[in-house]
Amino acid sequence: MLSSPLQNGRPGLFRAQADINVTPLVDVMLVLLIIFMVTAPLLATGVKVDLPQAKAAKPLDPKEPVVVAVDRDGHVALGAEQVDRADLVDRVKLKVGDDLAHVVHIRGDKDAAFGQIVSVMDDLAHNGMTHLAIVTDNSRKGFDAGSASSAEAPKNTAPRNSQ
Known part of the structure; x- marks a missing residue:
């Protein structure tokens, strides 16, 4: 006979998980990090000019x-x-x-x-x-x-x- 979650007031085979699962959190944070790393160089503003060169600057x-x-x-x-x-x-x-x-x-x-x-x-x-x-x-x-x-x-x- 299979035991139910609560059998006569005692815990059975199934218990509620009390720990936080951080794997989805880490996955989301890594995806956001990659998105920001890719888009940050695209946010550079300014007018495109062809700069001259200098040695002693x-x-x-x-x-x-x-x-x-x-x-x-x-x-x-x-x-x-x-x-x-x-x-x-x-x-x-x-x-x-x-x-x-x-x-x-x-x-x-x-x-x-x-x-x-x-x-x-x-x-x-x-x-x-x-x-x-x-x-x-x-x-x-x-x-x-x-x-x-x-x-x-x-x-x-x-x-x-x-x-």
């Missing part, structure tokens, strides 16, 4: 910078948003607030006119934002044309200090 502080981009046609963007040149200084001041020592990264396309990039830097400097950094690409493919390994160098677009 030093890395900047990893604070959240204000990024101003000048594309090859001379259009100016603050972050991912196109802005008018007349409104650029006011918009940057809104982002920076009272901290005029905040670093402003200038990303200029290598095919953009040098005068346009300097003009943007000059506008910002005349309004008290003197901590400006030019962002460059430090991959070596343009400097060592005779070297086979230079074409295989990984592309790193870390901000570099222009001073």
Whole structure:
């Protein structure tokens, strides 16, 4: 005869499980981790510019910078948003607030006119934002044309200090 869960007030073969099963929790967390790892690089915002290369540049502080981009046609963007040149200084001041020592990264396309990039830097400097950094690409493919390994160098677009 099979015993019932409660036979004469005593526990039988079947008992309620009092432990928490963590396997489904771990499975869900791993799936979420993979989803976030895949989608995080896709969330990077900004205007696509082809950065020039520099050998003697030093890395900047990893604070959240204000990024101003000048594309090859001379259009100016603050972050991912196109802005008018007349409104650029006011918009940057809104982002920076009272901290005029905040670093402003200038990303200029290598095919953009040098005068346009300097003009943007000059506008910002005349309004008290003197901590400006030019962002460059430090991959070596343009400097060592005779070297086979230079074409295989990984592309790193870390901000570099222009001073």
